Amino acid sequence: MNQTERYRLRITFAREETIKYISHLDLARAWERALRRAGVPLAYSQGFNPRPKMAFAAALPVGYTSSAEVVDVFLEKSLSPLDLAHRLASVLPSGLRVISIEEVEPGLPALQSQVRAVEYRVSVMWEGERADLEARVAALLAATTLPRERVHKGRRRAYDLRPLVEALRVEAEGADGYRLWMRLGYGSEGTARPEEVLDALGLADVPFSVERTALRV
């Protein structure tokens, strides 16, 4: 920890529909610039190209909305959470919304190493029977293993999806489909994505949208 990083504020925020297609790097840059517009006393890294000290809990994939994003910003001067919220009110672009801000110990471990599961609400535009969907969910949960392959940078790698699905249920039925709720493993023990669960449910080609609703430590 640098001596200028004396204060650490934890911002929980939502990323809404309008900007759901921006990348994680774009999102980070948008926060940096919003914080600069807000005149927040950010701590900067050393070196020729100083960057504000910020740490996101978990990268948010392109296309997902979220009501549970978390970023820690490090400050060199004290600023109350309420004060920061006031300053951010007029500088955040539409689609970014602060949910809560709290002050945390500067010495706490990095957020990114803490997250071990993520919860999602997934809407699928699927016209099948609810009973069918429930049966598929039950079958997935009853399986002991779900061996699958992932292609990453042209290389295939085998993994087991089942232990990464911590919870899964049909949450609601709507006019043009269903809403699923799931908690998936995240981090060093393995990460699963909602698309992989949909694929395992036989819903690979169904239009869907994903909202991240919680990060679990």
Added chain:
Amino acid sequence: MQIDNRLLDKILPGVTMPARYTGGEWNSLVKDWDAVRVRLVLAYPDVYQVGMSNLGLMILYDIVNRQPDFLAERTYAPWVDIETAMREARLPLYSLESRHPLAEFDVLGFTLPYELNFSNVLNMLDLAGLPVLAAERTANWPLVIGGGVGTVNAEPLADFFDAFVIGDGEEVVLEVLDICAQARESGARKPELLRALAGIPSVYVPSLYQVTYHDDGTVAAITPTVPEAKPQIIRRIVTRLPPPPVALIVPYVQAVHDRGMVEIARGCTAGCRFCQAGMVYRPLRERTLPEVLDAVEAIVRRTGYEEVALVSLNSASHPQIEEMVRALTARYNHPPLAISLPSLRIDTFSVRLAALFQGRRKTGLTFAPEAGSQRLRDVINKRVTEKDLLTTAEAAFAAGWQRIKLYFMVGLPTETLDDVVAIVELVHKVQAVGRRYHGRRAQVGVSVATFVPKPHTPFQWSPLVREGDLTARLDLLRRGIRGRGVQLSWHAPQTSLLEAALARGDRRLGRVIYRAWRLGARFDAWPEHYDWEVWRRAFKEEGLDADWYARRERSFSEVLPWEHIENGVSKTFLWDEYQRALRGETSPDCREVCLGCGLAETLGCGGSG
């Protein structure tokens, strides 16, 4: 009808950088669609990341949106992946702000920065569901208008546009929108509307002119066909630059130039004979130190940018540039604000200046000697000596820079292989200086572009270099500039023929552009999409010869296709400069002595001349 988000949700997950197509950026404005008299969409014929770096579009966006009667939104050329998806889904090209299809706007205003974007203009009109030929757009709206530097010879685009705005857009854009508002409310028909537009100073309505040709293919005459169409369309200038835009749109997707910009001056007095911008943005108009400092302060506060560029054709020549840089680095040391100058002169002053704004960062310095030999630098009126360059390089290496980039052109008028050998020698001399300071860590980057003669410059009569000569030059450079510490790169030599043909083309090239687009041409400025075969076929099928346009030496008496566009600098001055060039004679910076370019008599010149 706005585009349905659900339709976008089907398409966007499958395309690269989807946030280019969703808008919502900080400082973008969604005005009430129904509360204005005229709706303008500013269109840029290249991808979002390029278009978002264009200051001209940002200036117009700011000016138009300040008017309660008008609104301006934006659109950019969709990349090839989303184009396919849009065509399959029958999704028309739409604006980023309100997501209205382009066809629902009253005016489409295209920025025309570059000849190699022309095929994209046609493609965007087609994606908007509009006939690409102006004559087939019988409905009044949307009107398709072009602006930007490309309009100094817009003849190849004459078939596709209803009107062009020549010169500075700040004032005339509002005059055009006013006429459109009146026409909308009076229900005037399109022919009346076009004549009314032609009556605005600096507005060119190409369909109101007839062009006749000699048997040899050269232009015989360009004649207005109605009284409102003026024989000469005089370029518009704003005598005093209005306050610069400060609420710049901050893109989410990283733009090519991802930073704030302040135009510290428009126009240039150096008089480099190859430089179109130097001729067509005259006279020099500078912003004062307080104007610039205020603008930077507002930009930082309103955008959060961590870098601001002080933009002009010749930034280091601004009389207050040193005070400007000193004031900015002192004021913004914490949090740090990076300052950048897009153009440095070859002198030790520029190195001292760079030391001020780059601080300890020293990422690299770029200088543009343009030509390798003194003889050829005299020809192009780049009044820099080898000693100047070596002294400047020495100052830069001594101050701690390890990397210097040098910019050259090949194919300049009168150039021989000796001049190209001189580039190699000069690069090695600069490298030798670097090695004295940094040993094997010294780096010299060499960037080479093909010179393309442009209209309204002293070289507008000069032929483009022949293909075989160009190959010989590049081979020579490739053999001479290699090994440790030097890197050679050149900018797309294969596109220069097309660029040169379009740059000095006449109206008949519209048929070629149309055919090439139908054959699939788009993103010609992108090497992975440029396909000369498509263009070669288009020229052939239309019975026109790209070489005739690009590689023909023109005579003074020839009527040039752009002669009715009065840039303010006289043809005799340009010819005189061309003859001086051929004799290897330089001309001074016109800040020191007026050269009588004609501007003082035509548009007025506030300079010392």
